[in-house]
Amino acid sequence: MFQILNEKGEIVNEDAMPDLSDEDLKEIMKRMVYTRILDQRSIALNRQGRLGFYAPTAGQEASQLGSQFALEKADFILPGYRDVPQLIWHGLPLTKAFLFSRGHFQGNQMPEGVNAVSPQIIIGAQITQAAGVGLGFKKRKEDAIAITYTGDGGASQGDFYEGLNFAGAFGAQTVFVVQNNRFAISVPVEKQSAAQTIAQKAVAAGIEGIQVDGMDVLAVYAATKEARKRAVDGEGPTLIETLTYRYGPHTMAGDDPTRYRTEDMDSDWEKKDPIVRFRTFLESKDLWSEEEENEVIEQAKADVKAAIKEADNTPKQKVTDLMENMYEELPSNLQEQYEEYKEKESK
Amino acid sequence: MAQMTMIQAITDAMRTELKNDENVLVFGEDVGQNGGVFRATEGLQDEFGEERVFDTPLAESGIGGISIGLALTGFRPVPEIQFFGFVYETMDAISGQMARYRYRSGNTQSMPITVRSPFGGGVHTPELHADSLEGLMAQQPGLKVVIPSNPYDAKGLLIQSIRDNDPVIFLEHMKLYRSFREEVPEEEYTIELGKAEVKKEGTDVTLIAYGAMVHSCLKAAEELENDGVSAEVIDLRTVAPVDYETILKSVEKTNRAVVVQEAQKQAGIASNVVSEIQEKAILHLEAPVLRVSAPDTVYAFTQAEEVWLPNHNDIVEKVNKVMNF
Numbered sequence: 170m171f172q173i174l175n176e177k178g179e180i181v182n183e184d185a186m187p188d189l190s191d192e193d194l195k196e197i198m199k200r201m202v203y204t205r206i207l208d209q210r211s212i213a214l215n216r217q218g219r220l221g222f223y224a225p226t227a228g229q230e231a232s233q234l235g236s237q238f239a240l241e242k243a244d245f246i247l248p249g250y251r252d253v254p255q256l257i258w259h260g261l262p263l264t265k266a267f268l269f270s271r272g273h274f275q276g277n278q279m280p281e282g283v284n285a286v287s288p289q290i291i292i293g294a295q296i297t298q299a300a301g302v303g304l305g306f307k308k309r310k311e312d313a314i315a316i317t318y319t320g321d322g323g324a325s326q327g328d329f330y331e332g333l334n335f336a337g338a339f340g341a342q343t344v345f346v347v348q349n350n351r352f353a354i355s356v357p358v359e360k361q362s363a364a365q366t367i368a369q370k371a372v373a374a375g376i377e378g379i380q381v382d383g384m385d386v387l388a389v390y391a392a393t394k395e396a397r398k399r400a401v402d403g404e405g406p407t408l409i410e411t412l413t414y415r416y417g418p419h420t421m422a423g424d425d426p427t428r429y430r431t432e433d434m435d436s437d438w439e440k441k442d443p444i445v446r447f448r449t450f451l452e453s454k455d456l457w458s459e460e461e462e463n464e465v466i467e468q469a470k471a472d473v474k475a476a477i478k479e480a481d482n483t484p485k486q487k488v489t490d491l492m493e494n495m496y497e498e499l500p501s502n503l504q505e506q507y508e509e510y511k512e513k514e515s516k
Numbered sequence: 517m518a519q520m521t522m523i524q525a526i527t528d529a530m531r532t533e534l535k536n537d538e539n540v541l542v543f544g545e546d547v548g549q550n551g552g553v554f555r556a557t558e559g560l561q562d563e564f565g566e567e568r569v570f571d572t573p574l575a576e577s578g579i580g581g582i583s584i585g586l587a588l589t590g591f592r593p594v595p596e597i598q599f600f601g602f603v604y605e606t607m608d609a610i611s612g613q614m615a616r617y618r619y620r621s622g623n624t625q626s627m628p629i630t631v632r633s634p635f636g637g638g639v640h641t642p643e644l645h646a647d648s649l650e651g652l653m654a655q656q657p658g659l660k661v662v663i664p665s666n667p668y669d670a671k672g673l674l675i676q677s678i679r680d681n682d683p684v685i686f687l688e689h690m691k692l693y694r695s696f697r698e699e700v701p702e703e704e705y706t707i708e709l710g711k712a713e714v715k716k717e718g719t720d721v722t723l724i725a726y727g728a729m730v731h732s733c734l735k736a737a738e739e740l741e742n743d744g745v746s747a748e749v750i751d752l753r754t755v756a757p758v759d760y761e762t763i764l765k766s767v768e769k770t771n772r773a774v775v776v777q778e779a780q781k782q783a784g785i786a787s788n789v790v791s792e793i794q795e796k797a798i799l800h801l802e803a804p805v806l807r808v809s810a811p812d813t814v815y816a817f818t819q820a821e822e823v824w825l826p827n828h829n830d831i832v833e834k835v836n837k838v839m840n841f
Contacts, residue, residue: 245588274622286588287620291612297578298613301585308567309589328608331578338573339582494623495658497681500710500757 170412171392172382176441178449187391191456197238197386198451199465201230201444204254206469207263208417211270215421219477221271224251225417228384231443232348232411234258235389236316239397243313245302246285247295251348251415252318256285263476268483274494275483284313292323296332296345303336303343303406314400316344316393322353324367333374336406343406344396348383354419355429368410376406383411384441414438487514520700523693525667526556526632529674530594532704534564537592540678542569544579544596544632553598554634554693576602580609583629584617592628594678600635600687601644603652614683615658629684630677636689636728637778637825640818646690647815648727648779653685654756654788660709661685661756665730667698669753672707680709689727712759714766718748721835722766724789725776726752729808729826733776736831745839755785760792767793771802772838776831781809803841806834 173182180186189197208227214220226233229251237255240246246259253266260283268276269287277287289295299317306313323329324347336343347367351358364370371378377399381392389411396407416439418424426435451457488510492503499507520528533540542557548571551558561569572579576597583593597603603610614627637646653661662677662684664670670688677684715730716737723733730751737747748766752758767773773793777784786807793805808826810816816824 274619277620278622278624286625291608294581294608294613297581297609298585298588300578301582302588303585304582305586305589305591308586308591315585328577328581331573331575332581335573335575335578335582491619494619496618497626500660501760502757 170380170382171388172385173387173391174385174446174450176446178446178453180450185388185391187387187394189390194451195456197234197390198447198457200234200238200258201386201447202462202465203469204230204234205444206466207254207473210470210473212417212421214477220267223270223421224419225415225421226251226254228414228416228438228442229348229350230254231386231389231447232346232383232413235386236346236393236409236411239390239393240316241313242282242284243311244284244397245313245315247299247302247315247317248285248288249292249295249318249320249323250288250290251320252288255318256288259283259285261285263472264479267476267480271480273483273486274490292319293326293328293332295319296323296326297328297335299343299345300332300336300339300341303341303400304339306342307340312401314342314344314397316346318346318348320353321347321349321351321358321367322356322361323347324370325361330370330373333371333376333406333408337374337376340403340405342400344393344400345406345408346393347408347410348413349410350413350415352415352419352429354424357429366410368408371408376408378408378410380410380412383413384443384446386443386447414441489514517699518702519697520667521694521697522664522667522670522688523554523556525671525700526674526688527558527560528700529671529678530557530560531563532675533594533678534560534568536704539590539592540568540594541586541591542594542596543572545572545574545598547571547596552596554690556596556632576605577609580606580614583631584609584614584627587614587627587629588625592678594630594632597631597633599641599645600633600649601647603633603649610653610659610683610685611656615656618682619658626681627683628681630674630680630686631683632686632688634688634690634693636691637815637821638691638728640821641690642818644815648777648784650685650687650755651779651783651785654785659683659685659756660754661687662709662754663687663689663727664753665689665692665727665751667700669707669713671700672705673709673753675704676706676709679706684709687727691728707753710754710757710759712750712752712754712762714748714762715751716747716749718746718770720746720770721748721772721774721838722763722770723747723749723774723776723831723835724752724763725749726755727778729776729778732826732828733831736828736835739828739832740835745835747835758785758789758792760796763789763793764797767797768800771800773805774808774831774834774838775805776808776826778826779809780812781807782812784809803838806838808834
């Protein structure tokens, strides 16, 4: 397992230390803290009925944000349903993330210049699509990659293998990230496969595979940066497995992790908290203070409050809106139904 | 003008669009140097290079997925599924994904993809090659489904399908690939999607068909003519959306209709046509609208195709029922 920062916040692999300025290091910390607060607030808002579908992210900050931090603006993200934080840091406004959660089409409208698609619900579909985006970048000779995320359960899908294999055969500029948080809802990773690692599944596609400490933001960043470089240099795709953990339930739709996880297991992984170890590291370099952290927390809370208010003020969806988004030009059946609903909506 | 088979007209359409638009990409299993298992892409890789016309690994879901990814980077993919019986492998990529992209992105991302695929019976193919699965596609909002019955339509409809900025499923009946030639203009032309064509005018009964069944209807109409029944034959050309305007106009004139498909009775799209006619023109009908279709079994074993597939005799029989109702 590739690791740079251990649980005590000590550098254990000096040679692999990525070239990050003090400002970069502080920015990474800021994003991790902000995202942890966003997760706490999202869970609370979901419980109040002010958000809909929500897949908790606490514990996965290093995995999600370390990899996103290694990207350029031109890079294209194909997220899974738990990967909203990467979209937010790639440029998706918070209000839209909340509208996605509630189920409003405006939440899925990527602003101009935000290279991404909305979170994929069909586990594995993003993998073959990412192979296609990476092939498209290669054909256009662009200095850009496609990056896609799935979980440990997702690595059992046919589309997971097909996506890796197509990307390998075509030399697509794609980076595949498997966030192995050890559970697919209630099913432990041992029941997904007899393979000792998920990273080794890269062998079946003939591509590079690396297993990374997914609670170590520096290791995740370094591995993604390297994979990105290899991809744009024409050296092919990479599979990155991040070993991580979700502290919360699978989703907020009634999953209860106490049915399948022990308290011991939870507390073992809490000791590995990516934010705790990175804070210790930054404090040892005099780059972080409690005051700075509190500022981030207050900022996050204020942003969430403003975004949820903006989401509340978004006009309700009409059936005619949904129809207008189906095709460039309405086909005859929809033309007829459009008139019917236009009439209904005018009453 | 040139005499072309339907397969030549299809190749010609792809050549036209590869030339017209540098974003057009043609790919699939064996479509490159081999020129496709039916020669549909013959010569295209030599002419346009491997960057534009290329083979893929043998995995239909992957083909669907890369089509979507290529569309997200501004390309206009024309993937091929070797036989449409293999669509089950890529149902998610087609129905779960590309059909929904424009909608799910709130009209900010589109999928200008044309999935070409052969299907259809009467040529003794092995299992799951000939199945008529257009009904599955026609049920998916976000797709258009096109089925040409002749070389002229095939070229004009395929060019139009490739230019369409939403996903089109373009189904090519294997029996029609080389069964006859007709005059096809060498220059480019398009045929609007969603528009049917009256192949033969008539006054007593409307026959509505698509694919190979159009020819069976024309043959049946000839026989019926001898018996003094004048049948109007409509070729749907697009089965989703269906051109109900042309159908209703005809039914209001003839007051009788039979819908003809090669698919099983529980499949295909005939039931949609019957429903629409009864909703919109019941007061014009002298008899119920009947259907000609295959029996509700799995597609026939090769040697049973002849007794299983609907043919012109089945059509004549149903027309007589409608006439004598």
